[in-house]
Amino acid sequence: DTEVTQTPKHLVMGMTNKKSLKCEQHMGHRAMYWYKQKAKKPPELMFVYSYEKLSINESVPSRFSPECPNSSLLNLHLHALQPEDSALYLCASSQEGIRTDTQYFGPGTRLTVL
Amino acid sequence: RKEVEQDPGPFNVPEGATVAFNCTYSNSASQSFFWYRQDCRKEPKLLMSVYSSGNEDGRFTAQLNRASQYISLLIRDSKLSDSATYLCVVNPSNYGGSQGNLIFGKGTKLSVKP
Numbered sequence: 729d730t731e732v733t734q735t736p737k738h739l740v741m742g743m744t745n746k747k748s749l750k751c752e753q754h755m756g757h758r759a760m761y762w763y764k765q766k767a768k769k770p771p772e773l774m775f776v777y778s779y780e781k782l783s784i785n786e787s788v789p790s791r792f793s794p795e796c797p798n799s800s801l802l803n804l805h806l807h808a809l810q811p812e813d814s815a816l817y818l819c820a821s822s823q824e825g826i827r828t829d830t831q832y833f834g835p836g837t838r839l840t841v842l
Numbered sequence: 843r844k845e846v847e848q849d850p851g852p853f854n855v856p857e858g859a860t861v862a863f864n865c866t867y868s869n870s871a872s873q874s875f876f877w878y879r880q881d882c883r884k885e886p887k888l889l890m891s892v893y894s895s896g897n898e899d900g901r902f903t904a905q906l907n908r909a910s911q912y913i914s915l916l917i918r919d920s921k922l923s924d925s926a927t928y929l930c931v932v933n934p935s936n937y938g939g940s941q942g943n944l945i946f947g948k949g950t951k952l953s954v955k956p
Contacts, residue, residue: 770929
């Protein structure tokens with residue numbers, strides 16, 4: 729089973745709202761990732777968690793706040809977003825987070841900021 | 843030079859055609875290489891990892907040339923269901939420690955017509 733699940737599938741929020749995106753995997757993977765993908769562009773890495781510790785933050789604005797409550801769950805808390813933050817947010821996981829790992833992606837949350 | 847470069851296409855081919863995608867990468871210390879496919883409004887799905895010895899999976903063959911920093915994907919006897927965007931993906935990590943940072947090419951769009 730190589731399934732990564734994400735909720736919600738779609739999210740519309742105003743610029744003053746606070747919302748959270750959720751990601752879950754039960755493959756025993758110890759690395760989890762958040763990516764942002766705009767239309768007709770490749771995914772861009774935002775954050776990497778390795779063994780529940782934040783190991784990469786690709787200079788993401790503080791209005792995006794990741795959280796890894798346990799090895800199976802990854803959240804992305806959103807606050808005071810801008811319309812340009814509208815995108816597909818993809819979660820991925822891999823076994824160890826090492827260079828040769830294969831990453832498996834969830835279906836994504838399509839976010840619209842009004 | 844961009845980190846991972848691909849011909850954006852689109853490649854419009856008839857069913858049964860053979861089609862080849864090429865990709866170059868800039869970091870000579872890159873460790874691992876993948877082809878993902880992404881259908882419209884869906885998440886990237888791993889198609890195959892790419893090894894120096896070359897690897898084949900059914901109608902799909904991937905090759906890596908480290909000296910030229912070049913990766914290829916060949917699809918034989920293309921099917922309508924092969925229509926998608928094909929993403930060349932490289933893990934460029936060249937330092938010790940465990941990091942799973944993937945760099946995506948912009949993708950090559952393939953459209954297989956009846």
